[in-house]
Amino acid sequence: xxxxxxKHSGSSRDxxxxxxxxxxxxxxxxxxxxxxANKLPHESIxxxxxxxxxxxxxxxxTEVRTFARQISAWLTEQRIKLLVIGCNSATAAGLETVxxxxxxxVIGVIEPGARAAVxxxxxxxxxxxxxxxxxxSGAYTKAIRSLDAGITVFSSATPRFVEMVEEGxxxxxxxxxxxxxxxxxxxxxxxxxxxARDYLNPLKRCQIDxxxxxxxxxxxxxxxxxxxxxxxxxxxSSAEETARDVAETLARRGQAAPDNSNPIYRFATTASDLxxxxxxxxxxxxxxxxxxxxxSIEQLEKALQDKEN
Amino acid sequence: xxxxxxKHSGSSRDxxxxxxxxxxxxxxxxxxxxxxANKLPHESIxxxxxxxxxxxxxxxxTEVRTFARQISAWLTEQRIKLLVIGCNSATAAGLETVxxxxxxxVIGVIEPGARAAVxxxxxxxxxxxxxxxxxxSGAYTKAIRSLDAGITVFSSATPRFVEMVEEGxxxxxxxxxxxxxxxxxxxxxxxxxxxARDYLNPLKRCQIDxxxxxxxxxxxxxxxxxxxxxxxxxxxSSAEETARDVAETLARRGQAAPDNSNPIYRFATTASDLxxxxxxxxxxxxxxxxxxxxxSIEQLEKALQDKEN
Numbered sequence: 001x002x003x004x005x006x007k008h009s010g011s012s013r014d015x016x017x018x019x020x021x022x023x024x025x026x027x028x029x030x031x032x033x034x035x036x037a038n039k040l041p042h043e044s045i046x047x048x049x050x051x052x053x054x055x056x057x058x059x060x061x062t063e064v065r066t067f068a069r070q071i072s073a074w075l076t077e078q079r080i081k082l083l084v085i086g087c088n089s090a091t092a093a094g095l096e097t098v099x100x101x102x103x104x105x106v107i108g109v110i111e112p113g114a115r116a117a118v119x120x121x122x123x124x125x126x127x128x129x130x131x132x133x134x135x136x137s138g139a140y141t142k143a144i145r146s147l148d149a150g151i152t153v154f155s156s157a158t159p160r161f162v163e164m165v166e167e168g169x170x171x172x173x174x175x176x177x178x179x180x181x182x183x184x185x186x187x188x189x190x191x192x193x194x195x196a197r198d199y200l201n202p203l204k205r206c207q208i209d210x211x212x213x214x215x216x217x218x219x220x221x222x223x224x225x226x227x228x229x230x231x232x233x234x235x236x237s238s239a240e241e242t243a244r245d246v247a248e249t250l251a252r253r254g255q256a257a258p259d260n261s262n263p264i265y266r267f268a269t270t271a272s273d274l275x276x277x278x279x280x281x282x283x284x285x286x287x288x289x290x291x292x293x294x295x296s297i298e299q300l301e302k303a304l305q306d307k308e309n
Numbered sequence: 310x311x312x313x314x315x316k317h318s319g320s321s322r323d324x325x326x327x328x329x330x331x332x333x334x335x336x337x338x339x340x341x342x343x344x345x346a347n348k349l350p351h352e353s354i355x356x357x358x359x360x361x362x363x364x365x366x367x368x369x370x371t372e373v374r375t376f377a378r379q380i381s382a383w384l385t386e387q388r389i390k391l392l393v394i395g396c397n398s399a400t401a402a403g404l405e406t407v408x409x410x411x412x413x414x415v416i417g418v419i420e421p422g423a424r425a426a427v428x429x430x431x432x433x434x435x436x437x438x439x440x441x442x443x444x445x446s447g448a449y450t451k452a453i454r455s456l457d458a459g460i461t462v463f464s465s466a467t468p469r470f471v472e473m474v475e476e477g478x479x480x481x482x483x484x485x486x487x488x489x490x491x492x493x494x495x496x497x498x499x500x501x502x503x504x505a506r507d508y509l510n511p512l513k514r515c516q517i518d519x520x521x522x523x524x525x526x527x528x529x530x531x532x533x534x535x536x537x538x539x540x541x542x543x544x545x546s547s548a549e550e551t552a553r554d555v556a557e558t559l560a561r562r563g564q565a566a567p568d569n570s571n572p573i574y575r576f577a578t579t580a581s582d583l584x585x586x587x588x589x590x591x592x593x594x595x596x597x598x599x600x601x602x603x604x605s606i607e608q609l610e611k612a613l614q615d616k617e618n
Contacts, residue, residue, distance in 0.1 A: 099459035105433075111456060119554070120561040124414075146455065147420060150408035234561075245428070252429040252543075 016255045019044035019264065020246060021080035023071045026054035027277070028165070028217035029086025030284040032109060035243035036084070037265070037287065040250075042257040044264040048075055049281065051271035052297065055162050056089040057131025057215070064133060067300075068094030069101065074268075074295065074303035076102060081255055084246060085109065088130050088214050088238070092137035101307070105249055110134075112245050113212050113238030114143035120234050121151060123209040127233075128155040129199065130214030131162065140214055154206040155214075158199045164192055165217040169280045192224060200228045212236045220284065267292040270300070325564045328353035328573065329555060330389035332380045335363035336586070337474070337526035338395025339593040341418060344552035345393070346574070346596070351566040352559075353573040357384055358590065360580035361606065364471050365398040366440025366524070373442060376609075377403030378410065383577075383604065383612035385411060390564055393555060394418065397439050397523050397547070401446035410616070414558055419443075421554050422521050422547030423452035429543050430460060432518040436542075437464040438508065439523030440471065449523055463515040464523075467508045473501055474526040478589045501533060509537045521545045529593065576601040579609070 020040075022033045026049050033047050048071050050056075056064045068090040072083060083106045085091045085098065091108030099106045117126045128140040135157040144153050203211065211233050213219060219237040226235060250256040257263070267289050271277040278289040329349075331342045335358050342356050357380050359365075365373045377399040381392060392415045394400045394407065400417030408415045426435045437449040444466040453462050512520065520542050522528055528546040535544060559565040566572070576598050580586040587598040 096458035099457050102459065103433075105427075105457060106459070116561075118414075119558040122562045122564070124412075148408050148414060149405035150411065150415070249428040252425075253431045255431070 015081045016250075016257055017044075017261065018079050018081040019046040019266065021046050021048070021072075021075035021078075021083040022086045023048035023050065023068075023075065023084075023090070024087040024216055025049070025056040025067075025089065026051045026166070026217075027169070027281045027284045028162075028215065029084075030281055031216050031219045031237070032084060032086035032239045032242055034285050034287075035239040036246055037263065037285070039243045040247055040257070042259060042261045042263055043250075044257065044261075044266075046075060046078060046080055046266045047268070047285075048295070049267070049269040049271065049277060051269050051277055053270060055131065055159075056087060056093075057133050057159055057162060059089075059133060061093040061133060061137060064089055064093035065097055066304075068098055070300035070304045072098045072102060072106070073307040074300050076104065077303050077306070080104060082107065082246060082249060084242060086216055086242075088216060089133040092134050092139040107242060107245050107249065109216060109238040109242050110139050110214070111143050112241035113214065113236055114140055115147060116236045116238070116241040117210050117212045118144055118147040118151065120236060121208075121210040123207065124148065124151045125206065125208045125210075126151055126153050127203040127206065127208040127211040128153060128214045129158045129161070129203070129211065129218065130155070132157045132159055134214050140212060154203055154208055156199060156203055160195050161199070161221055162215065162217050164195065165220050166280075168192070168220065169283060193228070196221075196224050196228050200225065204229050204233070208233060210234045210236060213238070265289075268295045269293070270295055270297060324390045325559075325566055326353075326570065327388050327390035328355040328575065330355050330357070330381075330384035330387075330392040331395045332357035332359065332377075332384065332392075332399070333396040333525055334358070334365040334376075334398065335360045335475070335526075336478070336590045336593045337471075337524065338393075339590055340525050340528045340546070341393060341395035341548045341551055343594050343596075344548040345555055346572065346594070348552045349556055349559075349566070351568060351570045351572055353566065353570075353575075355384060355387060355389055355575045356577070356594075357604070358576070358578040358580065358586060360578050360586055362579060364440065364468075365396060365402075366442050366468055366471060368398075368442060370402040370442060370446060373398055373402035374406055377407055379609035379613045381407045381411060381415070382616040383609050385413065386612050386615070389413060391416065391555060391558060393551060395525055395551075397525060398442040401443050401448040416551060416554050416558065418525060418547040418551050419448050419523070420452050421550035422523065422545055423449055424456060425545045425547070425550040426519050426521045427453055427456040427460065429545060430517075430519040432516065433457065433460045434515065434517045434519075435460055435462050436512040436515065436517040436520040437462060437523045438467045438470070438512070438520065438527065439464070441466045441468055443523050449521060463512055463517060465508060465512055469504050470508070470530055471524065471526050473504065474529050475589075477501070477529065478592060502537070505530075505533050505537050509534065513538050513542070517542060519543045519545060522547070574598075577604045578602070579604055579606060
């Protein structure tokens, strides 16, 4: 196979220094941004968290699609070289539309997660949990079965998991600690465990050997989920696989940031409380979030209007 | 993300020593087997080339699907741990059916090639060439646009390319030489060039920046194709990407062959001339093919019947 890395080198030098855009309904997409930052330490990232309108999960797909189009328009106005929809609900609702509207490549989190699950399942029985919007869209089932028609997919909406993550983050408000690796012990509370058991036991009975976390908030619940379903069921988060897709896409186009560049991380949000966004976000991103920018819904609406005119 | 490598270690020790099955209408799929052998030097491979019924390209999809089911049944009778449909026409016609019928994972060559193209195209204009069966199925267009709805796909059937490869291989009958890297110069013949120009110039005018070789025979034509479309258009062969999918699938399931195992390569074919199959196949596989086994159409039909009963 011929490598395309060397091509477009004239224009790609400018493009390569642009940031990668990532957005989510809140701080959950920072699990994806974190994997990108870990895997590609020279890449700058512009993150957008639509905290004011979080959660997206219970909203109609058409509304979520509009939100995705607005944020995509706002992020491309700031110039980005690639966009990651770091939110399963927004991917299910808006990926195709945003791909058609934008000039830069747009990567969602559903296909990478589906692909990882297909590779992992030996029993060819896969469970998927996510928001109501994601599960109702059937996007995971479709993506998994288009890769392996012989796989049986069991999917279940677990809307309260998003609330649990948000609440759990507030319980132990300790920025800069590695919450992903250790502090998730906070989720081992009886009330949380009971909700999780109600959600997960039926899936366990379906004899799945692989469970896809179809929401970017859920990696923060891995210790809790794993304690209930047992360690013999593999847990797939899209974040790692998505970061790999980002890396390969940039490498193949010759648009990766140069090895000597220092990454710049920028954060914007619709959250009314910038301090809370930064504190919670820092825990999830695993790096300090400073100087987050406040963006109003009107600015998002205007970005989309400007793009359409 | 939790790794599943450690799981199923009880039963996977037996499974891990089984070969990977690969089949094609002829010797073209050996470009895929070759990539797998290069990437996974400890894995055994059982290759099946349906040379007697080659080419699949001009045949109806339903007929090709039956061929794919027969060969899959025969290969699984010999025990394999994973099946690669190393033929685009057979992937388009039979992947889903075979995935539903088999207990082992089945990987086709279309989705990996589509994925590589999506990552490579900066202009988001992709060309696809292949057999009539593959192009008419629309499988590449569907696979590419399901990954990036913003990509425009230009596809064109190039049936005479398969004949050119088969004839070209016979022209320079020199086994064990690295035909992929060097000897393809044999294709730079005026008659071949004219055919290639007729096929490729219209695609070039569509301002594609990426061309997918949607037939496993075509990597052998890369020098010729590249000389016509120009080096600024990236050429994608599914072989490398497919081999990577195989590697990841085995690794995630803990079914990779142990590092100390010596690979065994077995070859079976419906070809009436075993010597010719071995000689041409050796060139494409880049390793000597010895003791190829002759399998009759009746044996294939019986394998499918046995599986159905």
